[in-house]
Amino acid sequence: MMSAAPESVWGVGAELGEGPVWVERDRALWFVDIKRQKIHRFDPASGAKRSWDSPEQIGFLLPASRGGFVAGLQSGLHHFSEQSGAFSLLASVEGDLPGNRINDGVVDPFGRLWFGTMDNSEEAPTGRFYRLNDGRVGDAGLPAVTITNGPAVSPDGRILYHVDTLAGLIHACDIAEDGSLGASRPFVRIDGKDGFPDGPTVDAEGCVWIGLYFGWEARRYSPAGELIDRIRFPTSNITKVAFGGEDLRTLYATSAQQGLKPQDLADQPEAGNLFAVRVDVPGTPGALISL
Template identity: 60%
Template sequence: MMRGAPAVVCSVGAMLGEGPCWSVADRMLWFVDIKRAQVHRFNPATDALESWAAPAQPGWILPVDDGTLMTGLDTGLHRFDPLGGTFDLIIEVEPDVPDNRLNDATVDQAGRLWFGSMDDKEAAPTGQVYRLDRGALARADIAPVTITNGPAFSPDGATLYHVDTLARTIHAFDVAPDGSLKGHRIFARIAPDDGYPDGPTVDSEGCLWIALFGGWGVRRYSPAGELLEFIRFPVANVTKVAFGGDDLRTAYTTTARKGLSPAALIEQPHAGDLFSFGVDVPGLAMTAISIGH
């Protein structure tokens, strides 16, 4: 499936690179550095990187159907204006849980935003999954965990994948037309020696890509949960894949320096950088968040 080994396309040195999202409109890749509170935009046509300082830790950044951008900060959901570098609060999330932050997110085929929270100290099972449906925020029927990752959706939108990172477990749910969940089952488990499952992404064949934090790479699973591929990286902490390029056959991948010792950082000089590799099966274009009109 892979066409070429992962290679650095942008030297970022992110402490916790996350949330890559390909913008079809401007042919650029958005991503964040959570721990350095930065939003990044990478232009593969020019190799240029633009960066903005966020007022709090950003977990992700995604397109909205009115042409704007939305990002999840510690303080809630914000509109982000790259021209002015401003972050305007839309909805507070968990103001009563000050140790939580927002982590990972995606948009389903109906334009609903799904995102998770987590304990920033990575100790308490206070992480929840939420659904924003045209301005209405609701908690998804998923048991709380310490670190949420995902969700991700099958191409037909009928299956939701949710990652419980510390339990090294990937869950699957059936999705009803109204966004309610049922039919919970375990999709896959990651062995302790293989790292922690991080951000999930689905390609056009319905296969699930899972980045492995501390696992030196990315796995690709069939819709039935069969491990199909492992792509090894030269850095330990791989966080998430996003498919980009005009044909969606370039897998852009964020990584992290977080948790690495000084010795490990010497051995992994590209930890925290943005990588890419080619794939034969394209990904899926990110649906924009529908805010209703």
């Protein structure tokens, strides 16, 4: 099946829009532009739009239980205050790998932050996945890859989905009660001619949505890995989707201009924008990072 057509709700023109997250406490959609070092907030009720500068490339921004956000900057995890715009270092990550940066992340139902790093030049297999639990960062124990994406977590917090973007693979592994991971198993392989799997998220039925970079769409896969829905966009680089709105049935999607040639940009005037589309199955309420 094919869902309804998406609408551009913010012509932000991001170079590399990423990390959309619905924040219930202020009923707004937050996302970042990694390369332009920006944080964006969109209020769908009023249409209000606001942006902040980041001191470094920023891969994600996720709400913390103490207030504010945890931001995945190139140098590590930082606390961000939307009131002051200030950043404060929480934990350095991969200080011995200056060519790496933090890319994507998710909070599981137990308040643990899972996130990945990647080679900023997108060439070397130096990206790894990590877990922040009780204020401590630890290696998640997954194999190193060039571009990590996700992770995403099942509604019950028992399955972790992680993406090897250049290989076109989405993997799944079980999460034990102590947060340790079982062996990874293939979940979905995406043919390179269809684009590259970027950021994933999971809906209330446990289905995995994935944005396709250079693929013009977002796809929905069943828990068994079957393709059951897709949404076509007016631009090729769809980076990640997130559920939002009062009923969590608005699917927001970030996109990117990065990698597009001048003629591509002329043909895709909405490249880099924030999109929204209504879907039948909602997402799940987002958790706060225990911090």
